[in-house]
Amino acid sequence: MKIIDGKSISNQIKSEISAEVAKIIDNNGRAPHLASILVGEDPASQTYVENKAKACKKVGFVSSKYNLSAKDSENDLLETIEFLNNDQNVDGIIVQLPLPEHIDEKKIIQAVKPEKDVDGFHPINAGRMAIGLPAYISATPFGIMQLLQRSEIETKGKNCVVIGRSNIVGRPVSILMSQNADPGNATVTVCHSKTKNLQEISSNADILIVAIGKPELVNADMVKQGAVVIDVGIHRKPSTEKKSGFKLIGDVKFDEVSKKASYITPVPGGVGPMTIASLLINTLKASKKEIYPQTEHN
């Protein structure tokens, strides 16, 4: 069994990006610029936004943070987005989710210019991705594809089972895995809360991607000998062994499943670190206008 080391793969991606930024600067270019918007003071969201800013600094990007109060109106947020959409020096915009209840998340996602939507949440990017056009792909599915590619895992013709159908992970990764691309070309089955015979289906998977948000749902009986297992879940479990009082666990029972898997992602240190690496890749692409060479959506 091999551990897919997301931390090390994400560090490798970061050094490749740093090298490219250094070249851009050498050629008198402007460093890629990511703008983050945070509404309110949710501690988890604050940490995410800070981690994204730290990662930007590490690779030589410019980052800026816009903090709105939880009481600010939807219009205030739309105005901030509009300002950043029009700022020629900003390449990528992320609005940290979730948003306070009085703000319509769908409306906000659609307010970000697709050309700057490095989260890949805008329906134009989601739609383009689905039909195989160049698009920003959101952080987690893109990170999973990078893990498979960089671990040189063959996906062509394999049975891939995705457990979970969310808009940000299960659905997009199922589309990417079925596309005529490498990685891709898998025969994909999407399972969800209404799936019957989950065990029968999952135990037929050569590649099992679990993004259902249920702590340790997947046990060894649900996994085929030699399968590649990608665990997207992250949950806190109370633990007396840890100083913090909790340990992080995934959607997969790591101890027993790792004995059957050929490759497996750990939690933490698997898919998690890849999400920021994906965001950096997207921001670099945005600064190079790689996805949308013209200003209109082609």
Ligand code: GUN
């Ligand atoms: N909240 C949880 N995940 C994400 C993400 O990938 N992007 C943004 N903007 N917010 C999130």
